[in-house]
Amino acid sequence: MSKKITVGVVGAGRIGKLHMNNMKNMPQVRLKTVSDIFADDLKDWFAESGAEKLTRDYRELVNDPGIDAVFICTSTDTHMQIIREAAGAGKHIFCEKPISFSEEETLKAYEAVQKAGVKFQVGFNRRYDRNFHKVKQLVEKKVIGDLHVLKITSRDPNPPSLDYVSRSGGIFMDMTIHDFDMARYISGSEVEEVHVQGATLINPKIAELGDVDTAIITLKFANGAMGVIDNSRQAVYGYDQRLEAFGSKGSAQVNNETESRVDLLSEDGVKGDNPLYFFLERYNDAFIQEVKEFVEAVMNNQEIRTTFKDGIMAQRIAMAARESLESGQPAKVKGLE
Template structure:
């Protein structure tokens, strides 16, 4: 396998995470990093052996040595950069969501398809070994026909209100991962969405026009039913659980913990709290997703988490918000594609 030269667009928390992970992979070389403000990044870039640090991502797109770009900038820039990168002939890894508008996402995906480049969306949970094993179990028919999917996803603490205002809301920012997992695990598209939400954690989130607690129910083309619950604050840690139940059995994935030690006594039974946040919980998944991206480019294989997957999750998120606002179930009329 030869080496893939990449550029990173956006050096916030997720951009820096990708830099750290990519530097561990011998077949990937990070040449350039861009961010709108770079003065505070100079010492960091030197430490990470970044050759080029710039405040203009167009320099990355114009560099013939850069084969692929990682888009880690704010969501409202994703679609524009995807189109520009595709027209520059670069393969693209983009963090979720593609945009906050279904129409804008469809336009970006059309440019990608016409340009013939690869696009992978950063739904890292697909690469978690626990969830991936459940997906394989379902695909192999070991639990039979899926009947009920349950996903719990709760953050340890709410984000700042400034972030909430530009995030696209809980459904587009947080639960969109679970919408993707729902399609991934069941192997089926969502045809109807019902949502209920409340502000139970932070009044400022409500003042910003969002909810911090939500339950969404889903109906799938294969007849299965799903329920997802989200909270912006679980005081005991990062709560990530999943169960799929079918006519031949069930499969569950519990929380990851610091250890699997359980202590029992006459007074109590205890075990470690869940890992505290997504950077710990999905550390290996973040590495595995970029390994697959690099392999798809270097070996010319198919991307398994595509722009279409990003679009479908975004459509579900949009339907959930509509259901919350109107207080009625919302149907999704969309073409079905094999997952």
């Protein structure tokens, strides 16, 4: 592999545009082709995109022998087909989460990737946040002793549209799946069991679609530790992303990112900045780092940090969470064979 890789991007929605904008600033990347079914409406954007070609048909880039790697940034229901075709064409693959909504489809895609021998990275960007990664290291090195409790708070500033909710796969597959991956990543242990309490407290129409917008999830880890995740689709003060790893020798905590760390003290009280408002701001550096690591892994034939198996396990925890919500009972998580 030369010291430059040629990339194609499937899907020019919000996340696809974000990755392309970041890759424009990476000299080791040649951004050759982007495909989107709404390509005819993207011509003005394309002129500034940094890509060389715009097409409606993703197969043009999948079948292009000059393209080394494919970024799959389309809706989840299209992932499996594109993964299988890209793997069959020998392309390395970066795929946004979740891999699919179906255990069967995900495993078929996994088999295709294994058979082709290509590299595959799933887009769990939070692993690449410098603060969360430091907590991971502190836990791994037992600086806080044995992990006892992992607490994750993850709340969006605004609920998504009802159209999005209807095709998202539900809050656990769409939103909490990041938290499930973080739980495995920080703890260094598999989740064996989940127990969910969920409610629709923000928009009753979400309940009509069979989903919830607020959830408390408890986790049981294989290493004996316990976990708690709290989710909300609406935190009016901003994007609330906090984490604590509590252990036998101490605690490691990550608080929200804010525009500044300045507190104003006056007779009216103490005031500070709200959390950054959305995930594009909060995790901008993490998005850049995850792509850099993928590019380096392809160029230098290195191991991928966030693997297909990580995608499978986060998806299985999400499915168990849904099972628990519906039954009201704890649900076991299927392990990797």
